[in-house]
Amino acid sequence: MIKLYVHPLSGHAHRARLFISLIGLDADIIELDLAKGEHKTPAFLALNPFGQVPVLEDGGTVIADSTAILVYLAKAYAPKGWLPEDAAGAAGVQRWLSVASGEIAYGPCAARLVTVFGAKFDAEEVIARAHSILQRIDAELAGRQWIAADHPTIADVALYSYIARAPEGNVDRFRYHNVTAWLARIEALAGFHPFQKTPVGLADVA
Ligand SMILES: N[C@@H](CCC(=O)N[C@@H](CS)C(=O)NCC(=O)O)C(=O)O
Numbered sequence: 226m227i228k229l230y231v232h233p234l235s236g237h238a239h240r241a242r243l244f245i246s247l248i249g250l251d252a253d254i255i256e257l258d259l260a261k262g263e264h265k266t267p268a269f270l271a272l273n274p275f276g277q278v279p280v281l282e283d284g285g286t287v288i289a290d291s292t293a294i295l296v297y298l299a300k301a302y303a304p305k306g307w308l309p310e311d312a313a314g315a316a317g318v319q320r321w322l323s324v325a326s327g328e329i330a331y332g333p334c335a336a337r338l339v340t341v342f343g344a345k346f347d348a349e350e351v352i353a354r355a356h357s358i359l360q361r362i363d364a365e366l367a368g369r370q371w372i373a374a375d376h377p378t379i380a381d382v383a384l385y386s387y388i389a390r391a392p393e394g395n396v397d398r399f400r401y402h403n404v405t406a407w408l409a410r411i412e413a414l415a416g417f418h419p420f421q422k423t424p425v426g427l428a429d430v431a
Contacts, residue, residue, distance in 0.1 A: 227252040228282040229294075230269070232259050234341060236334055236386035237291040238279040239420040240325070244295055244382045246418035248303045292322040295379040307379050317373045321380035325387075328358040334387040336394025340425040348395070355396040359388070359404060366403035370410060377414060385411050386420045393426035 229245060229252050231238035245252050257263040257278055265276045273280045273289035281288045281297065288297045299308035309315055332355035338344035339351065362384070365372060373380035389408050391398045398404060411417065422429065 228255055229253070230255045230257055230264075230272070230278050230280040230282075232257055232264075232278050233421050234423060235259075235278055236337070236390060236420065237277075239386040239418075240291045240383050241279040241281065241294045241298075243385065243418050243420070244298055244303075244307075244379065247382065247414055247416040248298065248307070249416055250298070250302055290326075292326055292379075292383050295322070295383055299379050306374075306376055307382075309374060309378065314374065318378050318380045321373050322383050324358065324362075325380075325383035328354065328361075329384060329387050332356075332358045333391040333394055333396050333398075336396050337387065337390060337426070338394070340394050341423050352394065352396055355391060355394065359391070359396070359398055359401050362388070363401035363403045366407050370407070372407070377411070381407075381411055390420055390422070392429055393423055395426050397427060 227245075227250065229241055231242055231254055233256055242254060257269070259278070263269065264278055269280075270276055272282065272287050275289060277289070279291055279294055281294045283301070288294050296308060308318055332351060335344070335346050335351040336348065336355050339346050339348050362372070369375075371377050371381050372384060385408065388398065388404060412419075
């Protein structure tokens, strides 16, 4: 059976877990205790020398990195459409996978790391970065339902987790109405799997 190594409060791990659930794949979800350093053991470092979750193991195939896992699962197991095969369609999805690994990681993800895990980032700076990318995504979603196509793709899955839980990092995302509607569309998909909430940051008013 496929194994997915996660931490329940990791948005990177949640992306992979959410997609597994959306495509109805059977998987063994293995929670690592990051506080105890279970992601830095020799056995785990052999799977991912970066010592990070998520990691997917499918027989002899090991895939580290959340967006790489989404690509693998889309190609290996998902119904067509989650990762378009035509050149422009695939690039359109990659454009947003890059945002998930870039602006989202350094914005809303980093802001949440400050409040949930006590990371030593400049809160004001990372919150400002979060607003800047949320504004762009809100504008992008004006008049469209999904971020990269006229149907859901792995780009929507990759962006979801840290945007949904951005308030935990004191990022008021509620002013971005297109984003709010898009989050609700993802949450309404069959097989949706929620990202565990923590009590920190702004109250979840959505
Ligand atoms: N680019 C990686 C980032 C993964 C990542 O940052 N994972 C965090 C949890 S959210 C982690 O395992 N951090 C522990 C560490 O770096 O020591 C991905 O997309 O999967």
